[in-house]
Amino acid sequence: MKYAGLLVMPSGFFLTLAALVLFPAPAPRVVFVLCGLAVEALGLVVAVRGHMASRGDTRP
Amino acid sequence: MSESMFALTLALLLLTPLAIAGVALVNTGLGRSRSAAQSLLGSLLIVSVAAIVFAVVGASMAGTSGAALFHVAGKPWNWLGAAPLLLGGFASNPLQVQLGLLFELFAVGMAAMVPWGSGADRWRLMSGAASAAVLSATVFPLMAHWIWGGGWLAQLGVNFALGAGFLDGGGAASVHALGGLSALAVVWIAGPRKGKFPKEGLSTALPGHQAVYVLFGSLLALVGWLGWNLAGAVLWLHAAPASLAVSAINTLLSAAAAGVATFTVTRVRFGKPDASLCANGWLSGLVASSACASLVTPGEALLVGVVAGIATPLLVELFELALSIDDPSGAISVHAAGGLWGLLAVGLFAGQPGQLVAQLVGIAALLGVVLPLVYLLFWLLNRVVPFRVEADGERLGMDLHELGGGAYPEFVIHRDESYR
Numbered sequence: 001m002k003y004a005g006l007l008v009m010p011s012g013f014f015l016t017l018a019a020l021v022l023f024p025a026p027a028p029r030v031v032f033v034l035c036g037l038a039v040e041a042l043g044l045v046v047a048v049r050g051h052m053a054s055r056g057d058t059r060p
Numbered sequence: 061m062s063e064s065m066f067a068l069t070l071a072l073l074l075l076t077p078l079a080i081a082g083v084a085l086v087n088t089g090l091g092r093s094r095s096a097a098q099s100l101l102g103s104l105l106i107v108s109v110a111a112i113v114f115a116v117v118g119a120s121m122a123g124t125s126g127a128a129l130f131h132v133a134g135k136p137w138n139w140l141g142a143a144p145l146l147l148g149g150f151a152s153n154p155l156q157v158q159l160g161l162l163f164e165l166f167a168v169g170m171a172a173m174v175p176w177g178s179g180a181d182r183w184r185l186m187s188g189a190a191s192a193a194v195l196s197a198t199v200f201p202l203m204a205h206w207i208w209g210g211g212w213l214a215q216l217g218v219n220f221a222l223g224a225g226f227l228d229g230g231g232a233a234s235v236h237a238l239g240g241l242s243a244l245a246v247v248w249i250a251g252p253r254k255g256k257f258p259k260e261g262l263s264t265a266l267p268g269h270q271a272v273y274v275l276f277g278s279l280l281a282l283v284g285w286l287g288w289n290l291a292g293a294v295l296w297l298h299a300a301p302a303s304l305a306v307s308a309i310n311t312l313l314s315a316a317a318a319g320v321a322t323f324t325v326t327r328v329r330f331g332k333p334d335a336s337l338c339a340n341g342w343l344s345g346l347v348a349s350s351a352c353a354s355l356v357t358p359g360e361a362l363l364v365g366v367v368a369g370i371a372t373p374l375l376v377e378l379f380e381l382a383l384s385i386d387d388p389s390g391a392i393s394v395h396a397a398g399g400l401w402g403l404l405a406v407g408l409f410a411g412q413p414g415q416l417v418a419q420l421v422g423i424a425a426l427l428g429v430v431l432p433l434v435y436l437l438f439w440l441l442n443r444v445v446p447f448r449v450e451a452d453g454e455r456l457g458m459d460l461h462e463l464g465g466g467a468y469p470e471f472v473i474h475r476d477e478s479y480r
Contacts, residue, residue: 002248006432013428016421020220021133026414033420040427051248052384 005047079284085277087177094457174239177389223415230350240396318345321369
């Protein structure tokens with residue numbers, strides 16, 4: 001699960017890059033960049049939850 | 061660059077090792093007494109390895125001369141420098157480029173040392189040094205080139221009309237956010253200290269052993285940070301000498317506001333102020349000021365510091381109690397969160413159209429490229445040079461296990477109840 005989250009994060013980054021190239025107008029560009037950051041945040045949450053789940057399994 | 065400006069910037073840069081010394085002291089004080097010598101020796105080793113590896117390999121990729129480009133939608137994407145290896149031709153570079161390299165040599169030491177505190181009491185010296193080598197040869201040069209070496213982040217203003225491009229005068233992104241995110245990777249890979257998270261109940265408090273180191277280190281760091289922020293303003297933001305006093309004032313105000321805010325938050329939450337959290341709050345204000353000290357007004361610097369100071373103790377608590385992240389030095393809250401907040405604050409307060417988007421794209425690069433890349437590199441490194449010390453080493457303490465002697469040989473080290 002942690003690895004899945006870490007793989008999702010670069011996808012968010014590529015969304016922000018796509019926003020720069022595809023949307024010259026400021027408003028859609030901002031929205032798309034924010035969407036990319038939201039995807040990264042989602043990936044981070046999944047990675048953190050994956051870490052918590054693995055810690056729960058291995059606690060002494 | 062005039063000779064007087066060169067002399068001034070060089071003098072400012074010579075203050076920056078004090079920030080490294082301050083953070084090293086903070087990291088040591090927040091660890092246990094039985095790992096104190098290993099912690100400080102580790103800081104020295106990491107700074108040394110980082111400087112050597114960066115000079116040999118990293119500076120080539122970070123450099124401004126020569127570049128690897130590719131074109132997308134008619135725009136050039138400058139993603140990697142291609143200067144000579146081993147600082148070839150360094151002396152013939154313009155004065156500004158020479159000072160920039162010196163700035164980066166100190167910066168890489170700080171970036172590589174930040175995660176060391178998060179791995180305290182369980183991270184082996186050899187793997188700490190190896191991680192410094194990896195960061196100095198790969199991720200730091202990449203970020204330094206993107207931000208300071210005319211890379212694609214710096215060119216966002218020219219290519220996409222996003223303000224002045226991604227702005228980071230004092231290293232909030234390439235030093236502190238990079239170091240803080242690397243700390244998260246280290247904590248995930250090395251795992252928590254033994255006994256930190258018992259099967260039942262809340263996490264065990266493992267307080268630092270020397271509050272005096274922690275607080276003195278924080279004060280010492282201020283001097284180094286002043287040098288860093290002012291030199292960065294001259295080198296990367298082309299600030300005029302007349303604006304440097306405001307940058308210094310903003311640096312101090314941000315740290316002061318953050319320190320007072322953390323003092324207040326901990327006083328309200330726990331009934332008494334918490335010394336180590338106050339030090340972390342102060343450092344968080346300094347980290348946030350790295351991004352914005354020369355780009356905001358003193359009032360805005362105060363606000364940046366207050367937010368950093370309120371967020372730091374809450375994040376430390378969140379990471380430990382809710383997310384099972386054992387970060388003894390608080391580097392993730394201080395350097396990663398503080399750095400990201402400072403970068404965002406530049407976008408909020410700098411006032412140029414498109415600047416906020418440029419800063420958001422830079423933050424996206426940190427979260428979407430740096431964290432996964434560092435995690436992957438450290439995960440691979442951990443297969444070759446294991447990060448975590450053996451259980452017996454953790455029980456004895458890193459000083460005895462790795463160095464054969466303690467930092468305080470004339471004092472009896474307390475028995476740790478968690479090992480009964």
